[in-house]
Amino acid sequence: MFNQEAFHNPELCAKLLDKLEANLKQPLTFMEVCGTHTMSIFQSGLKGILPKDITHLSGPGCPVCVTHDSEVMAFLDIASQDKVIVATFGDLMRVPSPDGRSLKTAQANGAKISVLYSPFDALELAQKKPDHLIVFLSVGFETTTPLIAATIQSAEALKLNNFAVFCANKLVPPVLSALLSDKEAPKLDALLLPGHVSTVIGVKPYEFLITDFKMPSVIGGFEPADILESLIYMSEMQNTGKPKLINQYTRLVAENGNPKACAVMNEVFEVCDGLFRGIGSIPEAGMRLREKYARFDALKRLGLTLKPTKPLAGCSCGEILKGKMQPNKCPLFGKICTPANPVGPCMVSSEGSCAAYYKYNV
Ligand code: SF4
Numbered sequence: 001m002f003n004q005e006a007f008h009n010p011e012l013c014a015k016l017l018d019k020l021e022a023n024l025k026q027p028l029t030f031m032e033v034c035g036t037h038t039m040s041i042f043q044s045g046l047k048g049i050l051p052k053d054i055t056h057l058s059g060p061g062c063p064v065c066v067t068h069d070s071e072v073m074a075f076l077d078i079a080s081q082d083k084v085i086v087a088t089f090g091d092l093m094r095v096p097s098p099d100g101r102s103l104k105t106a107q108a109n110g111a112k113i114s115v116l117y118s119p120f121d122a123l124e125l126a127q128k129k130p131d132h133l134i135v136f137l138s139v140g141f142e143t144t145t146p147l148i149a150a151t152i153q154s155a156e157a158l159k160l161n162n163f164a165v166f167c168a169n170k171l172v173p174p175v176l177s178a179l180l181s182d183k184e185a186p187k188l189d190a191l192l193l194p195g196h197v198s199t200v201i202g203v204k205p206y207e208f209l210i211t212d213f214k215m216p217s218v219i220g221g222f223e224p225a226d227i228l229e230s231l232i233y234m235s236e237m238q239n240t241g242k243p244k245l246i247n248q249y250t251r252l253v254a255e256n257g258n259p260k261a262c263a264v265m266n267e268v269f270e271v272c273d274g275l276f277r278g279i280g281s282i283p284e285a286g287m288r289l290r291e292k293y294a295r296f297d298a299l300k301r302l303g304l305t306l307k308p309t310k311p312l313a314g315c316s317c318g319e320i321l322k323g324k325m326q327p328n329k330c331p332l333f334g335k336i337c338t339p340a341n342p343v344g345p346c347m348v349s350s351e352g353s354c355a356a357y358y359k360y361n362v
Contacts, residue, residue, distance in 0.1 A: 008044075008223055016228035021051050023235040029055040029187060030234055031323050033172060034194030035062035035351020036222050042360040044224040054231065057186060057323035058353035060175050060276060061194055063140040064091045065321055065345045065352050068275035069309040071139075071168045072097045077304050078135050078166060079103060079111040084302070085129060086113045087122040088137040095345045098309050119151040126155070126163040135298040139168045143196040145287055146261035149268035152289070152296050164298035167288055170274045172197050173205045174285035178276075179322060180213045186323045190216040190234035192227070195249045200265075202257025203247050214243045221249040268293050275306070277345070278318020315344035320353055327357040334358060 032038060038058045041047050047056065060066045072095055079086045086103065093104045093115065107113045112132070116122055119136050126134040138148045148165060155163045172194060179185055193206060198219045209217045216237035220230035230248045237243055247253055265287075274286025289297045299305065311318060314332055319325040327333055327346065337343035339355055346354035356362075 013224050020232050027053045028189045030190040031057040031059045031188050032192040033059040033061035038353050038356050040222045042356045060321040062349050062351040064349035066276045067139050068277050069098050070306040079106045083132050085132045085134050087116050090115045091349050094348045098312050126160050133162050136165045138165050141172050141197050142200045145169045146265040149264045152268050164296050164301045166298040169287040171285050178282045193219040195221050198253040200258050200261045203255050210245050216243040217245050219247045219249050278321045317344040317346045327354040
């Protein structure tokens with residue numbers, strides 16, 4: 001057993017910070033691709049005490065933020081259907097659509113929307129409301145997809161005919177590949193890879209970062225000491241000029257990840273192209289229900305399709321998710337766009353980088 005508290009220890013963190021400062025021979029720009037890393041870096045105070053030569057960028061790691069405008073419009077289409085109750089996590093409620101609506105405004109106008117803490121609660125709702133179709137809005141990366149798959153298997157076992165899922169789930173490695181292939185991508189010296197996603201998929205799916213892109217990459221934990229140690233690994237690779245894929249989060253990330261979680265996920269879902277805000281369609285970066293589970297597909301069930309949309313007017317979330325702009329450089333940041341009046345999802349989500357910059361006054 002490890003002692004989680006030890007990773008907060010101020011003396012340990014001070015020593016790691018000293019080591020990082022001593023190691024740093026040149027400026028280092030790193031990108032994290034996990035909303036939890038975004039918040040940890042701010043919450044722990046690391047953002048303010050990292051050496052000035054370190055630049056921190058947030059990438060496409062916040063599941064709510066990367067959800068595409070067409071998907072947000074489809075959520076609203078679903079919510080407007082007769083005899084449908086939308087089941088969702090709270091973070092999606094205030095995500096604005098390009099035409100100025102949100103699930104919250106739809107709810108105020110009479111749509112039936114239930115905010116849940118677990119997808120399994122949607123099954124209970126389906127049992128209580130047999131005359132309604134319960135549609136769970138599923139967004140997230142590999143961390144949450146196995147849970148959604150398990151929920152669908154439970155719905156099947158319960159023989160529920162009034163439960164369906166809108167699947168907007170996405171995969172991390174393909175979006176990293178798309179990001180690094182972009183000729184206009186910001187110059188990055190290293191990637192901080194998502195610890196939670198990696199507990200499911202393991203280390204191997206990231207090997208292309210070294211073979212194809214020679215990008216120093218560290219799978220990192222979320223405590224301040226984890227992040228500092230990950231940065232030390234990055235600075236060491238920068239000094240030696242030898243990119244490697246390093247697993248710093250060994251206390252939770254096994255080489256092969258979690259085979260049981262992967263098996264459940266792959267039994268229910270198959271890989272398809274995925275739509276990302278600010279990037280568009282990325283080959284093999286999404287997940288859809290396998291034919292065997294097609295009766296749980298909300299869009300098919302309701303005869304709806306994704307429609308092309310224009311991006312949110314004035315919002316730079318797309319650029320922020322690609323690391324091309326820092327949140328406080330968006331002209332709307334803190335003026336027109338605030339957590340109380342969010343213009344884009346990066347200000348809505350508890351894992352959004354605009355929300356983090358605002359909350360921690362950066
Ligand atoms: Fe979008 Fe607001 Fe962030 Fe600007 S500050 S990118 S408008 S969410």
